[in-house]
Amino acid sequence: GAVVSQHPSRVICKSGTSVKIECRSLDFQATTMFWYRQFPKQSLMLMATSNEGSKATYEQGVEKDKFLINHASLTLSTLTVTSAHPEDSSFYICSARDPGGHTEAFFGQGTRLTVV
Amino acid sequence: GQNIDQPTEMTATEGAIVQINCTYQTSGFNGLFWYQQHAGEAPTFLSYNVLDGLEEKGRFSSFLSRSKGYSYLLLKELQMKDSASYLCAATDSNYQLIWGAGTKLIIKP
Numbered sequence: 119g120a121v122v123s124q125h126p127s128r129v130i131c132k133s134g135t136s137v138k139i140e141c142r143s144l145d146f147q148a149t150t151m152f153w154y155r156q157f158p159k160q161s162l163m164l165m166a167t168s169n170e171g172s173k174a175t176y177e178q179g180v181e182k183d184k185f186l187i188n189h190a191s192l193t194l195s196t197l198t199v200t201s202a203h204p205e206d207s208s209f210y211i212c213s214a215r216d217p218g219g220h221t222e223a224f225f226g227q228g229t230r231l232t233v234v
Numbered sequence: 235g236q237n238i239d240q241p242t243e244m245t246a247t248e249g250a251i252v253q254i255n256c257t258y259q260t261s262g263f264n265g266l267f268w269y270q271q272h273a274g275e276a277p278t279f280l281s282y283n284v285l286d287g288l289e290e291k292g293r294f295s296s297f298l299s300r301s302k303g304y305s306y307l308l309l310k311e312l313q314m315k316d317s318a319s320y321l322c323a324a325t326d327s328n329y330q331l332i333w334g335a336g337t338k339l340i341i342k343p
Contacts, residue, residue: 225276
């Protein structure tokens with residue numbers, strides 16, 4: 119199956135700093151990627167849909183100025199958590215599907231962010 | 235609105251069989267997925283159903299009834315490593331995935 123690579127897998131940062139998370143589709147071109155956040159014992163929460171070459175579409179309640187998404191190429195999307203605070207500590211997961219969107223979602227390994 | 239319902243938690247015994255149910259309400263329907271997620275890891279794909287009926291894949295089987303908006307995941311010969319959360323996700327008319335909250339499955343010896 120297709121492979122999605124996410125980096126870093128874990129990051130600890132100080133409150134007020136910014137953190138960038140990368141998501142790469144390794145063997146297919148993903149025009150659309152999805153960013154999820156998952157708090158402990160909760161389900162995946164879609165944060166935004168990342169569209170190659172255009173602005174991301176954010177879900178209601180997600181601050182677009184705080185969670186910056188860039189999808190500059192067909193294989194790379196980045197999520198930057200700006201001015202991170204302890205409440206941003208969570209598990210962030212990216213996902214991609216084939217351009218037709220007719221198959222399963224392939225997930226990156228996830229990034230455990232801890233803001234201290 | 236769109237909604238996916240599945241039990242929060244289930245407990246089963248090693249070697250037994252367990253069925254995890256999922257009901258969905260979506261704007262249009264283009265298939266249903268089941269994923270397994272171990273704590274601290276990303277979800278992994280288990281199955282996909284778009285037509286009514288049972289799809290068997292080793293110890294895991296998945297069933298779909300489109301008319302009832304219902305699916306289940308059947309796990310046979312349970313092993314301790316099957317302890318995980320199982321996520322049901324339906325695809326709407328725009329091929330967007332609508333996720334359930336997940337069912338935490340606890341396997342006891």
